[in-house]
Amino acid sequence: MAIFFDTYNSEIINSSIVFGVFFILQLIARLIVRTIGKSKKILTSRARLVGRYFTISFLFITLLIIGFIFGVNIDDLVVVFSSVFAILGITLFANWSILSNVTSGIIMFFSFPYKIGDKIKIHDKDHEIEALIEDIRSFQIHLRQDNGDLITYPNNLLLQKAVTLIEKDAFDK
Structure with a gap:
């Protein structure tokens, strides 16, 4: 075990620094998202979800940097990422x-x-x-009509259509 630490001493120190920066950046990103959520009066569950998206993105970048620190060859990374993106591309196209x-x-x-x-x-x-509007989720928005029917409307379609505000915060009545 001592030989491992002697051989990879600088890589371990650099990786620790990268993980420290990752931890600080994801905390800052989550704090910013939470602050934006509070200022716009958005549910904390939605703010946590968007914070998780940022954390996952930062984690992938961190792992890529650590791969470079430990001397992973760029050609090997290109093969791995092209394979992963090809599979993701086919999956996401479907x-x-x-x-x-x-x-x-x-x-x-x-x-x-x-x-x-x-x-x-x-x-x-x-x-x-x-x-x-009853709930806004990752994939769809939940809408409740006056007759009690629940409509789940996809987020991407909602951004493509014209929307008119009829009544502001009808729950406060």
């Missing part, structure tokens, strides 16, 4: 709507002007939906 809904959910976290409790009208060419 399920492109899942990826677009998650991306739309993140966009809605930062810039969606409507909140849970607002009554909105979605202007679709086939029909219009007038409902109360």
Whole structure:
């Protein structure tokens, strides 16, 4: 064991520094997301979810940097990443709507002007939906119509349609 630490002493120190920077960056990112969530009065569960997305992204970058620190050959990484991205590409092409809904959910976290409790009208060419926003999730938004019907509307479609605010925070009545 002592031989391992003697051989890879500088790599272990550099990896510790990278993990320390990763830890600090993910804490800062989560704090920023939580602050934005509080300022926009967004549920803490949504803020935690977006924070997890940032943590996973930072973790992949950290593992890539640690691979370089330990001397992983760039050609080997290219083979691994091209294989992984080819599989992901095929998978996501088959399920492109899942990826677009998650991306739309993140966009809605930062810039969606409507909140849970607002009554909105979605202007679709086939029909219009007038409902109360019950929940905003990663893949879809839950809308409750006046007759009690629950509609789950995909996030990506909501960002593509015109939406009108009917009543602000109808839950406070």
